[in-house]
Amino acid sequence: MPEWIEVIIRSISIIFGLFFITKLLGKKQLSKLSFFEYITGITVGDIAGTLSMDIELNLVNGISSILIWSLVPIVISIFSLKSKGFRDIVEGKATTFIQDGKILEGNMRKEKYSADELLEQLRKKDIFQVSDVEFAILETNGELSVLLKQEKQQVKWEDILHKKVKYYERPITIISDGTFLENTIYEAGYSLEWVREKLQSRKKDVKDVFLGQIDSSGEIFLDFYHDHLEIKNKKEKENG
Template structure:
């Protein structure tokens, strides 16, 4: 058998084995690699390459080495799940770099961080002044987690006491101009509804690149033609305006009628609608 064919077949076999190993070892190997993970990935790659090119003393020796470097990390990761001491040895510990706004110089030396390194990591977290940082920690993956001081944290609905409702994940109902029936059915909708909404927006189905529907049934579109302007959904605004109009009409009717029973009925309806508006406002006006 020619050498090129032998190397090709050997490479295909090692590639399949390495791909299987990556899947067995889990997705954590490919995201936020620790130093230990990086070493394992490099060694496995080197062994796979040398085995493919027949640079080892036989195929079985290369496969044996590859098997050891696959199974041993799996066993160590299993131990790490059980024992924190093993986790600390394999993955390292978190290190506090800033505590209560004070930069800990001894901790910077411990992790071999220069002041420039610290400031660079803070800038990546949109903290351009170290004085704005209450707490910063170096994670085992090498990333720096930052907690801003209370006065510098972004305003959220909770901090201003605004009540908001939960919102489910939007469903993608069209991709590349193709209608996706399963997400439509999951939202309780159908193609007829979709085509009606597209007609309202004045958009042809074949010109839709991506279409998504949120939990309120509003349709969001992105077109192949980037110069075309797509009207923004107005469902929530229309619902809010309709309820407000009904509430105002009930107040007018209550003031305009002379019949006590009708006045009481309209006044009660206006009060009930006002309560409904207060409860729905966080959902409809965000």
């Protein structure tokens, strides 16, 4: 068989193989990548490109290598969903760069982030003055999330209707994956007992909660693991 035909067959086979692997990994791989996912993507791409062009390489060994590199992220994502501690190790934690309009230089140094880079990211979001920012957080995928101060935000219908503007702080996550984030709860000025009482008043246990947040007014938002099932059951009862 001529070499160019073998290269074509290898390339087409690998393209379909990578398409299948991408579908298997899920849509998360198409969005912003974590450090590990970034490394995996580069390595798989490099192996696939080399394997399609170098006919002297063993095709079976190359495909086996691609499969191993592709399956590892799937295994890691499964463990990450089950353990926040493991997820923090693999994906890292979000880092606050600006709080109450003030730049936290220590946090920026930890992330090897310069003032010019911070200003560039703010300008991309049409923000040219640091003092207009209430919070700016570097997410684990490298994206900078920004919350403007209340007076700098666009006016909402509720502000016009109620004719009042109240100070807004970012919501604080106090429960994640059925586990209390004790340090965050205490840092926010609340106690673990107080949060437990709130759960008991709703006849829920912390293990039932997928995500729990508290806003500046002390209101708790809870998203439960099986809340969609409860909604479905209610509709079935109404129809029955």
